[in-house]
Amino acid sequence: MVSTMQGASSSSPTGHRVLLVEDDSELVESLSLALRDEGYAVDVALDGQRGLHLGLTRPYDVLVIDRRLPTLDGLDLLKRLRSKAVRTRALFLTALGTVHDKIDGLDAGADDYLVKPFDLDELSARLRALCRRAQEASELLRIGDGHLDLARREAVLADGTRVPLSTREFELLRELAARPTVVHTRSTLRRSVFGEASAPSIVDTYVYYLRAKVGRSAVRTVRGLGYRLGTL
Structure with missing residues (x-):
């Protein structure tokens, strides 16, 4: 599903916190390991309801959310977070890749959208960009x-x-x-x-x-x- 990530970049945003909301246990394991190697602190939610709880109660720099989740769909999850004034940068990571799917994701409040299968180096670059944007626009x-x-x-x-x-x-x-x-x-x-x-x-x-x-x-x-x- 994903390619192998190269060695951690010297520009890695060490210390940034990521919430990964994904129900594929194998993907969760590989992504968590790769992101932690790059210096991120990673929390994992295996369903949408847990993702909602963590997103409301803990501060993160970036949210990485699958569209198809147990208990609460990814779109609904992000909409609920936005309705509670959670402005954390969010990236949808999903197999749903039509133009309409992407529009739905962005309209729900996502800042970026990456379709599976994907390259880990591209995901890493996108997360670094979101962290930079969040830091530059930080008002918290x-x-x-x-x-x-x-x-x-x-x-x-x-x-x-x-x-x-x-x-x-x-x-x-x-x-x-x-x-x-x-x-x-x-x-x-x-x-x-x-x-x-x-x-x-x-x-x-x-x-x-x-x-x-x-x-x-x-x-x-x-x-x-x-x-x-x-x-x-």
Whole structure:
């Protein structure tokens, strides 16, 4: 069904996460091995329902989806993800190769369409292109299994729930998410987010507001030092 992939490319996007939704166990095994050799982190779903669950609850850089899947067809799977504001780049990998099939796939929200049998090197090149496009157009900051949508100024929880933020709530969360491993002192956050004139307690006040909206785990208190990013 596929040809042998050459050695991993030096331009491989190491660390990008791929969700492979495919029910052919032999193809899953060969693709997973090849993609991991190229530096991708690969999750596998053997049916559409599992693919939907993973797509809604975990962040990915690219989705690779078969059209014909058990429990939930690939087209319906992608349509449901798009209806829940999941904008992850998606490639259909399928034996359905007519022009009409491709149009249906693209209309469902796919970014690319590759027909079986295919060449693994071509699939690799297409995935690299999708990862580049996603990175260039990235408007998200990951926060655990959720993220901060910079364009819409919303926090998106791990279950897909979108939470609108006020201007200062958004700026505070963005400051923490931009440097997720740093412990931010109250004075630093006050200067960068609220301005020197603000009362010293304003940082604590807005941390309280954020936690009330998106959960206590979103901001971690580092006793005696300040705050750092948590998880959504």
